[in-house]
Amino acid sequence: MSTSIRYQQITEGSTVFFAPEQKNKDKGPGKKQGLPFYNPAMELNRDFSIVVVQWLLSTGQRKHFSLLDGLAATGVRGLRFSNELSGSFDVIINDWSEESFFVMQKNVKEKSLKNIRCENQNLNSLLLEEKFDYIDVDPFGSPVSFVDAAMKSIRHQGVLAVSATDTAGLCGVYPKVCLRRYAAHPLHGPIMHEVGLRILLGFVAREAAKHEVGIQPILSYKTDHYMRLYVQIHRNIPSANKTAKRIQPISKKDVYPFKDEPGFIGPLWTGSLHDKKIIKMLKGIGERKTVGTKKKMMKLFSLFEEESEAPLFYYTTNELGSLLRCSPPKLEELWETFHQHDLPIFRTQFDPTGFKTPASFDEVKTLFVKSCKNSEWNYV
Numbered sequence: 001m002s003t004s005i006r007y008q009q010i011t012e013g014s015t016v017f018f019a020p021e022q023k024n025k026d027k028g029p030g031k032k033q034g035l036p037f038y039n040p041a042m043e044l045n046r047d048f049s050i051v052v053v054q055w056l057l058s059t060g061q062r063k064h065f066s067l068l069d070g071l072a073a074t075g076v077r078g079l080r081f082s083n084e085l086s087g088s089f090d091v092i093i094n095d096w097s098e099e100s101f102f103v104m105q106k107n108v109k110e111k112s113l114k115n116i117r118c119e120n121q122n123l124n125s126l127l128l129e130e131k132f133d134y135i136d137v138d139p140f141g142s143p144v145s146f147v148d149a150a151m152k153s154i155r156h157q158g159v160l161a162v163s164a165t166d167t168a169g170l171c172g173v174y175p176k177v178c179l180r181r182y183a184a185h186p187l188h189g190p191i192m193h194e195v196g197l198r199i200l201l202g203f204v205a206r207e208a209a210k211h212e213v214g215i216q217p218i219l220s221y222k223t224d225h226y227m228r229l230y231v232q233i234h235r236n237i238p239s240a241n242k243t244a245k246r247i248q249p250i251s252k253k254d255v256y257p258f259k260d261e262p263g264f265i266g267p268l269w270t271g272s273l274h275d276k277k278i279i280k281m282l283k284g285i286g287e288r289k290t291v292g293t294k295k296k297m298m299k300l301f302s303l304f305e306e307e308s309e310a311p312l313f314y315y316t317t318n319e320l321g322s323l324l325r326c327s328p329p330k331l332e333e334l335w336e337t338f339h340q341h342d343l344p345i346f347r348t349q350f351d352p353t354g355f356k357t358p359a360s361f362d363e364v365k366t367l368f369v370k371s372c373k374n375s376e377w378n379y380v
C-alpha cells in the first residue's frame with residue numbers, strides 16, 4: 001500500500017502537508033479509492049476551528065489541553081492545530097482507516113511534530129477510553145453515532161465541534177431520515193436551513209442533557225453543503241436543566257409563512273445560535289491568524305455577532321414582496337424604516353435577502369410596505 005500511493009504537497013493556513021493524489025477529482029470524497037480524502041472545500045470549516053481552539057487555549061482554565069481530531073482522514077486539521085496554535089496542548093489525530101493512519105503517520109514524521117499522536121481506532125472506542133478538552137467530529141454524512149460518546153469524553157468547559165453533511169435530511173427533503181436520526185420533524189420551505197441547524201443543535205443538546213451536561217453554542221452555521229457547530233460544555237445539573245428547557249417543538253402555525261396546518265416542527269434548539277461575547281474575541285483572534293478564508297470568515301463573524309441577539313427564524317424580502325404585491329425594497333431602506341420606528345432588525349446568515357425581527361407580523365407588513373416605493377397597497 002505504502003509504495004503505491006502518489007502524494008501531492010498541499011499548503012493550508014501556514015501548514016504544509018501531504019495528501020494522496022486524487023485520481024478522479026470529480027468523484028468527491030475518496031472513499032471509493034480507499035484513500036483518505038483531502039477536501040479543499042472544507043478549508044473554511046478548518047479555519048474556524050483554528051480560531052475557536054486558539055480561543056479555548058488562550059482563555060480556558062486548564063494548564064494543559066488535550067485536542068482530538070476524531071475523524072481525521074489525512075490529519076490536516078490536527079496537523080494544523082499542532083503547527084498553527086500557541087499554548088500548552090497535545091493533539092491526537094484518529095481515523096479507523098488503515099490508509100488514513102499511514103498518511104497521518106507520514107505527515108507527522110515528515111514534519112517532525114512532537115506534540116501529536118496518531119490513533120487508528122473506532123472513534124467511539126477512543127472516546128470511551130480518554131477525556132479531551134476539544135473533540136472534533138467531522139464525518140461523511142451524519143454525526144449522530146458519535147455524539148453520545150463525545151458527551152462522555154469531553155471535559156468541563158471543553159468545546160465539542162460537530163459537522164453534518166446530511167443536510168437533505170435536516171432540511172426536510174427526506175423527513176423520515178430526519179425523524180430517524182434526529183428524532184425531529186424538519187420543514188421543507190423558506191426557513192428550512194435555520195430549522196435544520198436548530199434540529200442538529202437540539203439533538204446535540206439532548207445528548208448532553210441526558211448525561212447531566214449543559215451546552216452553550218459558541219457559533220453555529222450552515223453553508224451550501226454542510227452544517228457546523230461549536231458548543232462549550234458545562235458539566236453540572238443546573239446547566240443541563242437550562243439546556244433541556246431550550247429544546248422545544250414549535251407549532252407550524254407560529255412559523256412564517258404562517259399556514260393553518262396542524263402539527264409541529266422540531267423539537268429543536270430555541271436558544272441563541274452564537275455567543276456574542278465569545279464571537280467578539282474570536283474576531284480578534286481571526287484577524288491575527290494566517291488563514292486562507294480570512295475575508296469570508298471575518299464577514300461571517302460579523303453576521304454571527306448580529307444574529308446572536310436576533311429571535312428565531314426570518315422573513316425574506318422576496319416572499320414578503322410577492323405576498324404584499326410590491327417589489328422588494330433595498331435592505332438599507334427596510335433597515336431605515338425599522339429604525340425610524342424603533343424596531344430592531346437583524347441580518348441573517350441563512351439568506352442574503354432575509355431579516356429577523358421581534359416585531360409583530362402586522363408591524364412587519366406595515367413597515368415592509370412603507371419601504372416599498374411602488375407598493376399597490378397602502379397598509380398605514
Ligand SMILES: C[S@@+](CC[C@H](N)C(=O)[O-])C[C@H]1O[C@@H](n2cnc3c(N)ncnc32)[C@H](O)[C@@H]1O
Nearest residue numbers: 071072073077095096097121122123138139140
Ligand atoms: C469527512 S472525513 C474527515 C475529514 C477531515 N476531518 C478533514 O478535515 O479533512 C471522515 C473520516 O472519518 C473516518 N471514519 C468514519 N467512521 C469512523 C469511525 N467510526 N471511527 C474512526 N474513523 C471513522 C473515515 O475513514 C474518514 O476518513
